[in-house]
Amino acid sequence: MQTKVENNKAWFLVLPVFIIVAFSAIIPLMTVVNYSVQDIFDQNTSYFVGAEWFKQVMLDSRLHDALIRQFLFSLTILLIEIPLGIGVALMMPTKGKSASLCLILVAIPLLIPWNVVGTIWQIFGREDIGLFGAFMSTIGVDYNYASDPFDAWATVVLMDVWHWTPLVALLCYSGLRAIPEVYYQAARIDQASRWAVFRYIQLPKLTNVLIIGVLLRFMDSFMIYTEPFVLTGGGPGSSTTFLSQALVQQAIGQFDLGPAAAFSLVYFLIILLVCWVFYTTIMNMQKDK
Amino acid sequence: MTQSSTTHDSKPSAAKYGTAETIQAPVYSHAERKARNATRRSRLGMVLYLVLLLLPIYWLLNMSFKTNTEILSGLSFFPENFTLENYAKIFGDPTWYMGYINSTLYVVMNMVISLLVALPAAYAFSRYRFVGDKHMFFWLLSNRMAPPAVFLLPFFQLYSSVGLFDTHIAVALAHCLFNVPLAVWILEGFMSGVPREIDETAYIDGYSFPKFFVRIFIPLIRSGIGVTAFFCFMFSWVELLLARTLTSVEAKPIAAIMTRTVSASGMDWGLLAAAGVLTIIPGMLVIYFVRNHVAKGFALGRV
Numbered sequence: 001m002q003t004k005v006e007n008n009k010a011w012f013l014v015l016p017v018f019i020i021v022a023f024s025a026i027i028p029l030m031t032v033v034n035y036s037v038q039d040i041f042d043q044n045t046s047y048f049v050g051a052e053w054f055k056q057v058m059l060d061s062r063l064h065d066a067l068i069r070q071f072l073f074s075l076t077i078l079l080i081e082i083p084l085g086i087g088v089a090l091m092m093p094t095k096g097k098s099a100s101l102c103l104i105l106v107a108i109p110l111l112i113p114w115n116v117v118g119t120i121w122q123i124f125g126r127e128d129i130g131l132f133g134a135f136m137s138t139i140g141v142d143y144n145y146a147s148d149p150f151d152a153w154a155t156v157v158l159m160d161v162w163h164w165t166p167l168v169a170l171l172c173y174s175g176l177r178a179i180p181e182v183y184y185q186a187a188r189i190d191q192a193s194r195w196a197v198f199r200y201i202q203l204p205k206l207t208n209v210l211i212i213g214v215l216l217r218f219m220d221s222f223m224i225y226t227e228p229f230v231l232t233g234g235g236p237g238s239s240t241t242f243l244s245q246a247l248v249q250q251a252i253g254q255f256d257l258g259p260a261a262a263f264s265l266v267y268f269l270i271i272l273l274v275c276w277v278f279y280t281t282i283m284n285m286q287k288d289k
Numbered sequence: 290m291t292q293s294s295t296t297h298d299s300k301p302s303a304a305k306y307g308t309a310e311t312i313q314a315p316v317y318s319h320a321e322r323k324a325r326n327a328t329r330r331s332r333l334g335m336v337l338y339l340v341l342l343l344l345p346i347y348w349l350l351n352m353s354f355k356t357n358t359e360i361l362s363g364l365s366f367f368p369e370n371f372t373l374e375n376y377a378k379i380f381g382d383p384t385w386y387m388g389y390i391n392s393t394l395y396v397v398m399n400m401v402i403s404l405l406v407a408l409p410a411a412y413a414f415s416r417y418r419f420v421g422d423k424h425m426f427f428w429l430l431s432n433r434m435a436p437p438a439v440f441l442l443p444f445f446q447l448y449s450s451v452g453l454f455d456t457h458i459a460v461a462l463a464h465c466l467f468n469v470p471l472a473v474w475i476l477e478g479f480m481s482g483v484p485r486e487i488d489e490t491a492y493i494d495g496y497s498f499p500k501f502f503v504r505i506f507i508p509l510i511r512s513g514i515g516v517t518a519f520f521c522f523m524f525s526w527v528e529l530l531l532a533r534t535l536t537s538v539e540a541k542p543i544a545a546i547m548t549r550t551v552s553a554s555g556m557d558w559g560l561l562a563a564a565g566v567l568t569i570i571p572g573m574l575v576i577y578f579v580r581n582h583v584a585k586g587f588a589l590g591r592v
Contacts, residue, residue: 010417013409014425017469020406024466025432028443088338091331100580104573105339107583108346111572113527113544116565123352124345129558131348134364162345170583194327223436226529244438248530251442264439275434279427 029268035261053262063263065238066246073242074221077160081217082210084161085168090198092173103173106166118230121159125231145232149239152232156240159227164220168213175209176202208285215278222271243267346569353562360558375563388543389567391457392526395540398461400521403468404514411476412502416488429470437530440466445534457540460532464525471524472517479513480506512582519579526572543568 036054039047057063088106093099109117125145127133136143145155179201187197225244228234234241234249241249247267251260352360353375354368379385413419414426444463445454453459487509491501507514533545547564576583 004416004418006419007417008419010413010419010422013413014419016406017410017429017473018425020402020462020465021429021432021469024444024462025435025440028440028447031443031446032439088335091335091338093332093335102335102339103583104576104580105343107576108569108573109342111523111527111569111576112346112565113529113568115529115544115547116568119547119561119565120345120349123558123562124348129352129360129364131344131364162342166342219434223438225436225438244436247436247438248441251438257442260442268435268439271434271436272431275431276427279430 032261032264035257036265037258039258049258053258054266056259057262057266060259062238063246066241066243069239069241070222070243073157073160073224074218076157077164077221078214078217080157080161081165081168082214085165085213086172086206086210088165088169089172089176090202092169094177103170106169109163109166112163114226115230117159117163118227121155121162121227122231125155147236149236152236152240156228156231159231160221160224163227164217168217171209171213172206175206179205208282211278211282211285215275215282218274218278219271222274349562349565352558353566355559357557357559375559376567378560379563379567385543385546385564388541388546391536391540392532392542392544393571395457395460395464395532395542396522396525398457399464399468399525400518402461402465403472403521404518407469407472407476407517408507408514409502411473411480412506414473414477415480416485426473429473433467433470433474435466437466437528441530441534444531448535454535455537455539459535460540460542461525463531463535464528466531468521468524472521475517475520476510476513479510479516483509512579515579516582519575519583522575523572526568 037048037050039049039052092102092106112120124130124132125143127137127144133143133145142148143151145151183201184197187201192200223244224242225248228240228242229245232240234245247260247263250256250263351366351368354371354373356370356372356374359365359368359370414422440463448454448459448463453462483506487505488501491505496505529542529544532542536542536545543564547561547568
């Protein structure tokens with residue numbers, strides 16, 4: 001890694017990005033901050049209420065539940081998707097036409113609009129017209145994602161695993177391709193077992209991409225909205241209502257601008273905190289290299 | 290057969306490396322056989338995974354060729370009365386097919402804007418140190434991580450107040466929120482892979498910065514640009530929440546039309562499936578062009 005040249009004129013190159021992201025991030029965020037400290041009745045009537053909404057949001061049990069559900073969901077899918085993704089990446093062919101074909105086929109779920117993902121599983125899981133639902137009832141499992149909270153949860157998790165494991169797999173696949181062939185040759189000479197090859201050659205080389213993978217999957221699962229919204233509508237009851245959906249319900253559904261804004265900020269801060277931890281880890285790892 | 294091939298394999302190695310190798314030869318072929326078994330097993334596993342992966346999509350495709358009565362009358366792996374009626378309905382109705390045109394328009398706009406602003410910025414991040422560069426980079430990244438739901442209402446009001454509500458450019462700009470940071474990140478990864486000596490040599494040869502950038506640098510990272518364009522396309526294409534909120538009639542994306550029409554006509558499953566299948570096709574077309582680089586792109590150019 002060469003050292004970079006110090007040059008403050010580089011700011012001119014960054015300026016366009018700064019302007020466009022400022023327009024679509026800072027201005028809206030300021031609006032949110034503004035709302036979060038006011039009680040708004042209509043366009044011209046509003047009162048300054050200070051930290052009132054924040055207090056209310058922090059004590060709101062619905063939001064606590066949504067937050068717990070959110071963490072539980074993110075952890076569950078990470079625990080399933082990361083090992084499964086590594087496994088799939090290890091199985092993927094490395095050379096020739098079949099490698100390209102596998103790449104394209106594996107990537108397909110990532111290219112489907114999120115509401116269509118919801119629709120696919122909505123259909124697939126139904127007992128009357130869906131293969132999965134019909135299969136479950138054939139083997140004698142009482143399965144109905146629309147009325148049973150556990151089934152709804154399982155279906156949302158299954159959908160997310162189906163949808164996003166390919167991302168982890170592709171990440172690991174590109175990480176595996178970056179390992180020089182000589183490493184494997186050395187392992188063969190040492191007659192290393194398959195497990196030893198994985199544990200001492202492949203896994204260490206995968207650390208970098210796995211961190212990116214965990215980061216992306218954590219963040220994206222933390223703001224999941226469309227798929228469960230289409231699949232279960234957040235129900236039955238509120239068993240699959242995650243943070244984003246709780247927020248949208250409050251902001252658009254009930255039009256409680258103040259509390260919704262305060263909620264947004266708390267939500268955003270949680271994400272920012274986790275994001276910062278990951279970012280520092282990645283940057284430190286690159287420095288160590 | 291196996292016997293003869295192993296002796297055939299061990300002979301040249303014995304000739305080359307002397308007698309010590311001949312003792313190891315059977316062990317080696319045993320390991321080889323194990324490796325071959327492992328390949329076979331992993332190929333089997335891969336096929337199984339792909340089948341499970343594609344089954345739900347196949348089910349959608351299968352359904353899109355059936356009539357509603359057939360769908361509701363029972364399960365079958367192939368449509369009995371194969372029909373294109375569902376697709377005909379979509380291509381014959383402007384309120385349906387305009388959705389695809391709208392989506393494509395704002396996705397392309399977003400792709401162009403994101404690439405244009407991200408290219409110089411990514412170059413700056415990969416080549417120079419400047420005041421606040423690390424903070425800027427993190428700030429950009431944090432926008433990629435911002436939940437769209439947080440920005441829903443302010444976006445709506447912002448774009449309404451500047452008269453951009455229900456235009457393609459509004460959605461394209463809104464999607465810049467997560468696509469520009471992503472583009473900068475991926476491009477920076479690819480650009481850092483290009484040795485700095487190339488820049489320096491070009492400057493010594495008398496190239497000005499813009500000339501160098503367009504003539505030399507951009508051709509060097511074209512696979513990176515292709516992958517970035519693909520990712521911008523992908524994330525803008527799959528997003529629904531912002532696109533739906535910022536449009537009402539003129540720029541309504543296909544994804545939003547799907548949700549509305551379906552609930553109004555009392556679940557037209559066949560039509561829903563056909564519309565869903567049509568949303569998958571553009572993604573499959575574009576991924577074909579970047580298939581060899583896409584894995585590196587998913588690692589954000591950092592492998």
